[in-house]
Amino acid sequence: MVPHAASLEPAITRIGTHLSQLSAGRAPTLFEGRWWSQGVINLAMKDPAFKVQLFRFIDVLPALASDQAVVKLAEEYFGASHGHVWGLHWGMKALAATSLGAAITGKSIRHQVEQMARTFIAGGSVADALPVLAGLWKEERAWSVDLLGEATISNLEADQYRDRCLAALSELAHEAARWPAVSRLEQDHLGVLPRVQLSLKISALTSRLDPIDPDGTYQAVAARLRPIVDLAAATACGLIFDMEQADSKDLLLDIFRRLFAEEPYRSFAHAGVAMQAYHRETERDIHDVIAWVERRGTPITIRLVKGAYWDSDTVRYRQAGWPVPLFVQKAETDANYEALIPLLLRHRDLIRPAFGTHNLRTLAVIEAVAESLTVPPEALEYQMIYGMAEPFQQAMAAYGRRVRLYTPVGRLLPGMAYLVRRLLENTSNESFLRKEYVESQSLHRLLAPPVPAASSPILSSRPADAFLNEPPRDFSRIASRTAMQAAIGKVCSQTGHSWDLPHRELRLTGARMESRNPAHSDEVVALVPSAAVPDVAAAAALAVSSAADWRSQLGTERSAIMRRAAALMRERRDELAAWEILEVGKPWRDADADVAEAIDFLEFYAGQMDRLASPLQLGDYPGERNHRVYAPRGVAAVIAPWNFPLAIPAGMVSAALVTGNTVLFKPSERSPLMGRLLTDILHEAGVPSGAVICLPGGPEIGRALAASPEISTIAFTGSQDVGLQLIAGAAAMPPGRSVVKRVIAEMGGKNAIIVDDTADLDEAIAGVVTSFTGYAGQKCSACSRAIVLESVYDQFLSRLHDAVMSLSIGDPLDPGTQVGPVIDARAKERIEAFIAMGQQEGRLLIRRSTEWPGHFVGPTVFADVSSHHRLAQEEIFGPVLAVMKAATVTAALEMANSTSYALTGGIYSRSPMNLALARERFDVGNLYVNRPITGALVGRQPFGGHRLSGVGAKAGGDEYLPQFMVARVISENTLRRGFEATD
Incomplete structure (x- = not known):
């Protein structure tokens, strides 16, 4: 809560009531009745199990190559009710039995999701989005473009993201220069504001945003950032660093400060960084950034948001056994956000405060604090997400305030990860928009101060004497x-x-x-x-x-x-x-x-x-x-x-x-x-x-x-x-x-990972690379075979090649090393003999060279390997991968089971049917689903195989x-x- 909050409550109520009146008469697009006539969003809010299935289906949709595959997966996720879910009223059962029916219904399902995506995504490319951006400018709303795309898993993809940013800046600056002047959007208390602002995802500028190696990560990121900043400075554009997962927070702040302290960029006045209020350390971080700005001598923007990764970050930290660095209750985050408002506004001589929120009370608190501190209206900015909270966008603009919309641009279906995040926000029990526009809560309740509950909603119910795994070191610290x-x-x-x-x-x-x-x-x-x-x-x-x-x-x-x-x-x-x-x-x-x-x-x-x-x-x-x-x-x-x-x-x-x-x-x-x-x-x-x-x-x-x-x-x-x-x-x-x-x-084992045509290839390729190169492939659980369905085989190989080429090979004393040496000369000689044999059996896709004086073997990948080849049958114990093609998941499982070993295996799939098939037929001691196949944990994944992989009970289990x-x-x-x- 803000200092002297009680004294501000009358002003908060007064301002909040006025803003509510200004926003009256329209609901956010997502909640309008014309959306999905069968009420699928309302159903998702009423039925948590259905909500999970819906969002998982939307997430997998971009991977599906045919309309028949769309229908098939819809049936897997929703069963007999899928026709009802998608609002298809023209005889789903009859049509689905024919190829024409599958085409029609598959296209219809894609159309439904694409329509929803268009609510939040301004266009498939910058060119497509320009009319939308021009329209926002005409309505006197600024914007910040976010370029959507796949996760970056290689240096080539990092270069491609850099090039997309450069192209976007050039195109946006050229077009925006022709727009009419809008003084409210182009001037603030510190001077001129750029018409163009680009939000940067720093993780997309490197294949490995890893806090274990801050210096190495900085060198990789900064090399791609500098040309972007150079162009932004030359074209008078603004740049904002998005904040991402919790373990990268300190690293991102360090990259931001190091880059903009470099002499060529010390005077760049339109840099900014997002700060997340759900972090317990955010107040400290803001103080540190403000002190740095004083030393730097040039203002920056701080975009204060509540945070979009709470669910995933909380799960990851709890999995690792680390203290969760986030507030565990929404009310705690809201209260912290309110407490940070005066901190930003009091330092408006050093920073440009930008407040990202769709919450009526939060908007009212910002205005009340600004009023109490006599902050001029032009000294602060409200940022909202394109396609969300349109009534509040209109209300703040009508209130005479500068509004900027965070505007994603990218192909609709590949933007599903972003779409799912937006849907989760809108439909969560804590969503303000849901409370107002779906549950119709009273204005009194909507404007009430956040009051955290006495107990945490995520405290473990585990018995006090239960075994807990020793947490790994958190090298982000x-x-x-x-x-x-x-x-x-x-x-x-x-x-x-x-x-x-x-x-x-x-x-x-x-x-x-x-x-x-x-x-x-x-x-x-x-x-x-x-x-x-x-x-x-x-x-x-x-x-x-x-x-x-x-x-x-x-x-x-x-x-x-x-x-x-x-x-x-x-x-x-x-x-x-x-x-x-x-x-x-x-x-x-x-x-x-x-x-x-x-x-x-x-x-x-x-x-x-x-x-x-x-x-x-x-x-x-x-x-x-x-x-x-x-x-x-x-x-x-x-x-x-x-x-x-x-x-x-x-x-x-x-x-x-x-x-x-x-x-x-x-x-x-x-x-x-x-x-x-x-x-x-x-x-x-x-x-x-x-x-x-x-x-x-x-x-x-x-x-x-x-x-x-x-x-x-x-x-x-x-x-x-x-x-x-x-x-x-x-x-x-x-x-x-x-x-x-x-x-x-x-x-030992001859372990395989199956990748089907519904897999998230970002995760699948990263998981295969981790599983076959971790500790230079010298784990009995390591992946030495990747069995990939033919429909995604070429795409998998292309991205795998680039990912392996991006690995850091070197002395393991260096924290940035991903692949170190093999154990000795004897092991190296044996592995190289397999590589020589592999060149006779398969197609050499990649062999990384090494120049180190020790026993190094570069990661090596062979494609088009047959299941009877020695390369696919014998344990190698080194960073060598055989990639094999399969027509179906059933055929892939037969290949996976064709060796004498039965230790570990994995499958990357988002098909419930294929996952059920793998659980039933994948003959291994430890089966891993949609995750790497190494790193078993005592008590949680007791480890051991059968057939010629071993005899005896699983290590780390009750029977050992x-x-x-x-x-x-x-x-x-x-x-x-x-x-x-x-x-």
Whole structure:
């Protein structure tokens, strides 16, 4: 609320009543009765489920190539009622059975949506929009053009957006120069106003607007922005930076300040930036911007809006486990907006205040505050959205105020994402326009001050003791970036050191292992003591002798130790991630995610053990008592991979330990230091030295462990060949052995993503690129096959090519690196052999070159690959993608299932029928729908496959721990001497 708000309420009521009278007699176009005669918008406001289906259908409509496809999808979304929904009164069922009927009804549906789009979109191009813009000018309304288009996923598309902006500025400036003068729109308290204003979406000027790398992002964006600003200055046009998702806010403000502080642009007087009132930090941000304007010496525009991304931002932040930086209630946002009004108006000597709102009370508050501060009418501007709140547009113009309309321009159907956002705003329960024009609320209620409710509408109902994933680092925060840089500096100063023996009770006799940086193969990261084969027997004997003490501890005590280990990892999180960056070449986010997942495993399995530690009563029958209890199996051998060098071993080792087993742990010879760091943390947390024994070494140590007679359980993650050898070896029963070894093995995948003709290609291409190049393709869950329906195949390949060409390849110490090295020379040689083979099997679409001194393999894509080719059948474990063409989703699923693996898979589709088909027939352990196929989270997406992808329960799931234990059932007769014991 504004300062001294109570004293302003009479003025707010007076002004609001007057504005209401000026706006009387007309409803916003969207709510007029002629729209959609069957009342589809009203139905959307009454039925939330229908609303979701309606907006999802509108969103997918641009992807549909034929009228038959439109009808088919309408039936999928709306069932038998789709004819009613679209107001088709000429015999839908009869017509839809014929190709003519499909054409007619498909065209009709498109027409309905296009009509709605025209409400909010001024034209398909600048040329088309010019009559609309000229008409607005004639009505004495200014405008700010927003160029709609697809999301930018490549540098080429970023260049195309820049060129569209340049062309739009030239065309608009040329035409607007011929228009008659309108003094109200061309002069304010600070001087001349340009006739042309362009709103810029900064994310469209780069393929990667990423706050993890502010400097790299700025260089990419500024290179495309400078010619736009140059032309705007030469043609006297204005430029406004739109504000976008919450995690990019600080980055966008930084780009704005850095660019317009550059000497050629310091005096550009018609730059502006939008600020969103639903951000909790907006007041601070405005103060910072105003202080910067004082130093710069040239005014800017601040467009204050309430914000358009609340729903999606809130979901994303809650998914990540981060504090939501937005107000959670609409009333809080309204109150904050009102509080910011005097801040802007009091600094009108430095800024041009522009208020974006369609809310009658907010309009009245602005006027009341301006009146109290004696602000001249020309010193402020009202901005509204083209096609929304026309009555208020007219009212403010009649009130003598300058009105500017945010006016989208672009092809109608590709503008659906924008249209859906507008529809969500108009039909939400909190929409002011809905309250006035649909619900007909009283003027008294419409002008009432915003009063936030006492409780938050998005507070979680999750139980207090429920497992929560460790949140990833929010690298949009400068503190997170600074902490990581400091940790990298610390570990870089410690590279090349020789580490001591990890166990006092055990002497390792192997040679010291050199751990090398895969990005700089001549750099030794660490020298780690290793085991020789004879050491395995001594280690096994130590594990056996330590077993009784460890298993005698209560399960809850072992759980507490795991939680202490998790706490130690949290304290050292950035340092552990920094070591991963150096030892295995993981980029920042991948390294941080691995540490977070390790913490998750420790916490999750601790919680699971708390549940399993108590005897479970089975049944409830008189005269007997039945309980299931668990006991450890004995000594577990954990043979871990290098690609998740902390998380996967932490999961396997902690599962074995928390269930009471002692552990012989062999980290990969490619990541011995990470294995050593994990062991040290477990010891420091309270695991006895003899209960977890670290045995770094080569494959011979793994074979010796598997053959050791003391081992009762083998937990393995790695290649299919080694996994099958372990399973075969465990089945052998030499004389004297009394235990059949249990093998838990995850053995990789040949994972596919299906892209159908209803997919959002922006999301699909980004998801495929992320899934096949993340950590240079060295994830067992990585995508190595993209199976694309033929109707979108060429378009997919073209945009995929440009997206892969735009990836940043380099040293993972650089926060902007997207693709780093592969693990070593052996891996590089193997991947390059597959690439050479692929040139015989498919069409080489792209192979990125690399010039780094380490073990780099550029992302490589082959097209037109057949499902029987080795490229489509064998696991490569590198950034190599085979793209395959399918006629139907059924055929695509057959291709996807044609390998011996069944680990992960994904589908990008907006067809309910195709999604149902994938859920039923896609034979994988983890199926991902409309999202990348890597990055499974403990507890939320328990991970593991079947067929030759592995045996055993899913890691990070409820069934994992019992594999390390023996279940025993104790049945007691409680009936004695004629009475039943109750104790």
